[in-house]
Amino acid sequence: MAVTGKIVILIVFVVGILFQSPQMILRPGLLKALISNFTEGAFSIPVRFSKHGHSHKSFLRGEAVMDNIPLEASKVKYLNQNEAIQVDVDLLNDFKFGVDTQLMELAGLSVATAIAKAYESKKLEQVLVVAGPGNNGGDGMVVARHLKMFGYQNVTLLVARKPTKEGFLNLIHQAALNDVEVSYDASSYRENSAELIVDALFGFSFKPPVRPDYQPLMDILVSSSVPVVAVDIPSGWDVEKGPPTDDSIRYMPDTLVSLTAPKLCATHFQGSYHFLGGRFVPKRLAEKYSLNLPPYPGTECVVRLK
Numbered sequence: 001m002a003v004t005g006k007i008v009i010l011i012v013f014v015v016g017i018l019f020q021s022p023q024m025i026l027r028p029g030l031l032k033a034l035i036s037n038f039t040e041g042a043f044s045i046p047v048r049f050s051k052h053g054h055s056h057k058s059f060l061r062g063e064a065v066m067d068n069i070p071l072e073a074s075k076v077k078y079l080n081q082n083e084a085i086q087v088d089v090d091l092l093n094d095f096k097f098g099v100d101t102q103l104m105e106l107a108g109l110s111v112a113t114a115i116a117k118a119y120e121s122k123k124l125e126q127v128l129v130v131a132g133p134g135n136n137g138g139d140g141m142v143v144a145r146h147l148k149m150f151g152y153q154n155v156t157l158l159v160a161r162k163p164t165k166e167g168f169l170n171l172i173h174q175a176a177l178n179d180v181e182v183s184y185d186a187s188s189y190r191e192n193s194a195e196l197i198v199d200a201l202f203g204f205s206f207k208p209p210v211r212p213d214y215q216p217l218m219d220i221l222v223s224s225s226v227p228v229v230a231v232d233i234p235s236g237w238d239v240e241k242g243p244p245t246d247d248s249i250r251y252m253p254d255t256l257v258s259l260t261a262p263k264l265c266a267t268h269f270q271g272s273y274h275f276l277g278g279r280f281v282p283k284r285l286a287e288k289y290s291l292n293l294p295p296y297p298g299t300e301c302v303v304r305l306k
Contacts, residue, residue, distance in 0.1 A: 072294040081239040108142020110277025121151040128194035132201040140200025141171035156181045186216035201235040227254035242268030274306035
C-alpha cells in the first residue's frame with residue numbers, strides 16, 4: 001500500500017475511535033501498535049466484535065488476536081477419530097511424553113495462550129473453566145492455572161467429579177495453590193456470572209448420550225450467552241461429523257483451540273477464532289501422519305488458523 005494511502009487509513013481510523021470512544025486513543029498500547037503496524041507496512045484495524053457483542057480491542061503481544069494467518073494454514077490435515085487417537089498413543093509411547101500430565105501441561109498452556117490473544121484479561125473479571133473426567137478435563141485444569149498466572153483475576157475451575165488419579169489431583173492442587181477457585185458443584189454456577197467459559201468437558205473420545213450427572217455441565221455450555229472457548233473439540237460434537245442434532249448438547253463456541261492437529265469436526269466451526277496448539281508435535285510424527293502443520297511464529301506455542 002502506498003504511503004499516502006496508509007496515512008489516509010490511519011487518519012480515518014483515529015477519527016473513528018475519537019468519535020466512538022475517545023478514551024481508547026489515550027491507551028499507550030494502542031498508539032504503539034498503530035505506529036508499529038504503520039511503519040512496518042502491515043496496517044490493520046485492531047477492533048473486532050464477536051457474535052456475542054463483545055469487542056476485542058487490542059493487539060498481539062499480550063492482548064488480542066491480530067496474528068497473520070500463515071498461508072500454510074490451508075494445507076493443515078484434519079484428523080479423523082482413529083488418527084486422533086493414534087497420534088496421542090504415539091506421543092505417549094513412541095515419543096515418551098509423560099503418561100501422567102506432561103502432554104496436558106503443554107496442551108493447557110497452548111489453550112491459555114490462545115485465550116490471552118483473543119480475550120483481554122483486563123476486560124474479563126470472571127472466567128469459568130468446565131473440566132470433564134478425562135484428559136480433556138486435565139487440559140482444562142492446566143488452562144485455569146495459566147489463566148490465573150496470565151492475569152485473569154477471578155478464575156473458577158468447575159470439575160465434573162473428584163478424580164482418583166494422582167496426576168489429576170495434582171493438577172487441581174496446583175490450580176488451587178495459584179488461587180483458582182475449585183468447585184465440584186454445577187448447581188452453584190449462576191447464569192451470566194462468568195464473562196468467558198472454557199469448555200474442557202469432553203474430548204474426541206466422547207460418545208453420546210451425555211450421562212445425567214454431566215448434563216448440568218453441558219447445560220452451562222449450551223445456554224451460555226457469553227463467549228465459550230472449546231478445548232480441542234466442542235463438547236457434544238462428533239469428532240468427524242461435527243455438531244449433534246440433539247439441541248440439549250448442541251452449541252457453537254466463539255473460539256476453538258485445536259490441539260496437535262485439527263479434527264475433522266473443525267470444518268464445521270463457525271465461530272470467531274480458530275487456533276492450533278501443537279508446537280510440541282515432533283517432526284517425525286508430523287511427517288508420519290502428513291499433518292502439514294503451519295509454521296509457528298517466533299517462540300509462539302499457538303498459531304491462528306481463522
